[in-house]
Amino acid sequence: MSKTLTGGCQCGRIRYSVDLENDEAYLCHCRMCQRATGGFAAAFTQVPLAGLNWEREPDWFQSSPIARRPFCSACGTPLGFAFLEGDDKMDLTIGSFDDPSGFVPILHSGAESLHEAWLDIKDLPRLYSKDIESVSRRWKAAGREVPE
Template sequence: MTRTMTGGCQCGHIRYTARLESDDAYLCHCRMCQKATGGFAAAFVQVPTTAVAWNREPDWYESSPIARRPFCSRCGSPLGFDFKESSGEMDLTVGSFDEPEYFHPVAHAGCESLHESWLDTKDLPRHYTATTESVASRWKAAGLEVPE
């Protein structure tokens, strides 16, 4: 079953539509992805390159001799990963989708740099933005509601 989903960068300058065949996603733990996203891993959805339509072409960063990464030069949002020598598929960042909750992780990649302590966090205290006074009060002072 094909599902069409939308996504884009934080500021909205770059938007895309992607046709997806599944809800599979994966985490890449390699050092390149850690540095490119600033996280312990990058969460990706692999899609055929031809299944992605950009509202405007993103900027591309050549992150290594073999790969490049789309991003928004206005807000800095990382949007994906693509091999320079096209395999016919590329990755889009899970967090850049408008409905990231649709996806489910099915694999880990780049496990040589995996940080085990960041995988199982279910027992850590949970703090919600709307009830975290140091954040919520700043949104209120700006005359805005706390975003989801």
């Protein structure tokens, strides 16, 4: 049973829809993904190219001799990862989906660069953006509510 999900970049210039067979996702901890996303890991789901439809083709950066990455050159949103040749699938970033809540992480990839301190963080204090004065004040000054 497949489902169609949608997503895109922060500014809305790049949009996609994709037919997915499952809700499996993974974290890639390799240094290339850390640098490409600016995070401790990149959260991805693997998708069939045949089921992926770009409403507008993303920009692409060849990040290594074996792979390239789609992104939006207007807002900088990283959208995925694809090998240069020989594959009928690619990865999309979980955060670029309109509703990423249904994905379930099933493994760690690129574990040679994994940062253990970032894995078990469930007991850290949680601050909500609306409760952070410096954030909420700026949104209010812009005439808007703090986005969820």
